[in-house]
Amino acid sequence: MNVLIVYHSDYGNTEKMAKAIVSGMRATHSDVNVELQRADASSPDDLVAANVILFGTPVHMGGMAWQMKKLIDDCARLWMGNELEGKVGGTFASGGGFGGGGGGVELTLASLHSNFLEQGMIVVGFPRTALGYADGGLQWGAYARTGNHEGMPAGITDAQLTAARSYGAHVIEVAGKLFASS
Numbered sequence: 001m002n003v004l005i006v007y008h009s010d011y012g013n014t015e016k017m018a019k020a021i022v023s024g025m026r027a028t029h030s031d032v033n034v035e036l037q038r039a040d041a042s043s044p045d046d047l048v049a050a051n052v053i054l055f056g057t058p059v060h061m062g063g064m065a066w067q068m069k070k071l072i073d074d075c076a077r078l079w080m081g082n083e084l085e086g087k088v089g090g091t092f093a094s095g096g097g098f099g100g101g102g103g104g105v106e107l108t109l110a111s112l113h114s115n116f117l118e119q120g121m122i123v124v125g126f127p128r129t130a131l132g133y134a135d136g137g138l139q140w141g142a143y144a145r146t147g148n149h150e151g152m153p154a155g156i157t158d159a160q161l162t163a164a165r166s167y168g169a170h171v172i173e174v175a176g177k178l179f180a181s182s
Contacts, residue, residue, distance in 0.1 A: 001179060002049060003034040003172070006042045007056035008065040013094040013146045013156045014056045017164040021054060021092065021142070024168030032172055039067040044075045052088040052175045053121070055112050059095030062104025064111060072115050085120030088175040089113075091140055092164060094156065096147015103147070109140035122178065124171045126163075136163025 003025060009015035022034050037046065039057075047053055057064040078084050091112040095103045116123045126137040136144050136159060144160035146153060 001029070001032050001051050001172075001175060003032055003052040003054070003175075004042075004046055004050035005034065005036050005054045005056065006039050006046075006068070006071065007036075008039040008058065008067040009056075009094075010058045010065070011146070011153045013144055013153075014058050014092070016156050016161060017092050017094060017142060017144055018054075018056050020161040020164035021056075021168030021171075024165035024170075025172040027165070028169040028172050029176060039065070039071050042071055044071075044078050047075060047078065048083050050087065051179060052090070052171065053084070053116075054090040054092065054171065055116075056092040056094075057108065057112070059093055059103050059105050059108045062107045064093075064108050068112075075119070079119055082120060084116075087119075087121045088171065088178060089116035089121040089123045090167070090171040091116075091123075092142040092167065094144040094146045096145070096151050096153060103151075105143050105145075106138065106140065109138065109143070113140060124174045126167050126170065130163075130170055131166040132159060132163030133166070136160035137167065142167040
């Protein structure tokens with residue numbers, strides 16, 4: 001199974017989550033082939049070659065990083081050719097923001113889900129019973145609140161990285177079940 005994890009990271013937190021997701025996948029399926037790429041170094045052809053695709057982004061004013069959006073916009077031809085249909089998708093994000101809502105993380109993750117669904121992909125959420133969910137999860141995927149009370153970068157916690165590993169394990173387990181039956 002080929003997995004592609006595409007991310008953008010401003011302060012290194014989203015990248016740490018991506019690496020934790022890889023760790024969770026490999027702990028669950030040691031033979032999985034995982035490629036980790038920055039969004040600005042990724043192309044639509046990279047997505048076509050993968051069976052499982054995860055997108056990760058920091059939250060920017062309630063939305064994804066422009067680097068991720070550019071890649072998504074560049075994938076219009078894939079939609080025209082149904083080239084991502086039936087692939088498995090997952091999402092994760094990091095962000096600060098004021099208040100308990102995380103600066104728009106749900107909007108960000110939902111928009112990533114929407115893109116995958118538009119492409120005909122099967123999107124894997126994060127079940128609330130999974131390890132780490134309470135510290136770094138939403139139904140949409142893994143999330144790390146990395147800002148302090150003033151909205152400034154504070155870093156990512158070990159508990160949030162545990163959640164990211166758990167999410168990676170969950171996504172690869174679901175993908176394994178889907179692809180084993182075909």
